[in-house]
Amino acid sequence: EEPYTIAMALDKAGFPVERMKIDAIDVSQHSIDKAEKGFYRENSFRSEDLTFRDTYFTRSGDGYRLKRRIRKLVNFRQGNLLKDDFSQMEGGYDVVFCRNLLIYFDSEDQQEAVRRLYHLLSPDGILFVGHAEANNNVNHLFSSLRVRGTFAFSRKGDGNGLSRYNYGERFTEFEKKYAAIPSISTRLSSSALANRNEPTNRPFAAYIGPHKAGKKIDEQALVRKARRLADEGRLEEAEKICKEVVSCFSNASAYYLLGVVYEASHRQEMAESMFRKAIYLAPDHAEALVHLALHIERQGNVDEAASLRRRAERAGKGRNG
Known part of the structure; x- marks a missing residue:
């Protein structure tokens, strides 16, 4: 699950646990129930370098379970970006990852979703979207950070806040240092993973x-x-x-x-x-x-x-x- 990958990357970077808060929101309670278990089978790990698995997972039956100290860093909750009230969370996030969600909305719903994402971010926050989602609806409220290999955006109108950061150098440095942590599968089905890779x-x-x-x-x-x-x-x-x-x-x-x-x-x-x-x-x-x-x-x-x-x-x- 992507939230766990984020938690592992931050942990490896030495980010203080007390300053770390990761909220993972999904419309499906079934998906949340699976994710909270933190259990992955052998073929969920597709990287050649599996040292991260030894660090963050323990063997459990026919698979691996993510260690509790990482699992408890992620707060899962059911929610719908378009329908639920997120006003209490506005301005509270330094980073929002919204990947492969906007593509399922029509243009009107995309505009509403992007508006809500805009308000969830802090003024210096960063929005990451999927490779097929960097369209006009995103560009209306966000500006590309122009970091190669990513679709990262900052809020328009917050340029003064962003000026004290050099995102390009920060991303490049972080990528070189912590690229050893691959993304564990977002699909728990081993058959689906086999089909995905073959x-x-x-x-x-x-x-x-x-x-x-x-x-x-x-x-x-x-x-x-x-x-x-x-x-x-x-x-x-x-x-x-x-x-x-x-x-x-x-x-x-x-x-x-x-x-x-x-x-x-x-x-x-x-x-x-x-x-x-x-x-x-x-x-x-x-x-x-x-x-x-x-x-x-x-x-x-x-x-x-x-x-x-x-x-x-x-x-x-x-x-x-």
Whole structure:
């Protein structure tokens, strides 16, 4: 579980326990019940270096249980970001991780969710989102911190508070020092983990699902399937589908998703190329424009990035209006 990974990273960094507070909120009580047990089977640990497992876990039956001193650092609670009242928690968080949640909302709900996340953060706080979620709704209230390999944002209007930090250097230093702690699986099912890690050998036709050979391929259905796979972390499978789609069709959505997959696997030049192809096919593709703007901004071309963001904003307004 991601909250436990955060706790282990902070512990390894020597962060004082008395200053550490980690709240983990999920809409599913069933998921919370599983997470609180802190139990993981053998194939939940995918890193080659397992020294962290010896430090933070103890053998328990056919798996491993996270040590109690780490488990008690995380406070799990059931909640719904859109429906529940979080007013008592406003301004209380230095960091908020919101990964692969916004993608399930429509534009209106995304705006409300981002607004709530904005108010949960302290003025100097940082928001982390998933690789497919850095869109106009986030950029409306947040500014990218331009840290390579992450989608980290600060609140707009709080620039004076951020000026006393150099986030780029801090992230780089932390990453080098504590990269030995990999993320333990967010999926407790061993079968799901096996499927997630094993490369697929299925032919392209197998992805078509109920369609029979010879019938017209639904390219958008394939792109949706690839997006679901990417959301589950099955990037190789998602990449394979997208490549097959773009080999047969001029599909902007497939190029965009390929860019997201390349971005998630740290192939930045290839990601930028895919976003440009998506925009060539669909000049008003708001998400591709935003992602390309982030890439260009990291390269120091602020003017071009600003131009791309303006285009994305106009595209978003046109789509919502």
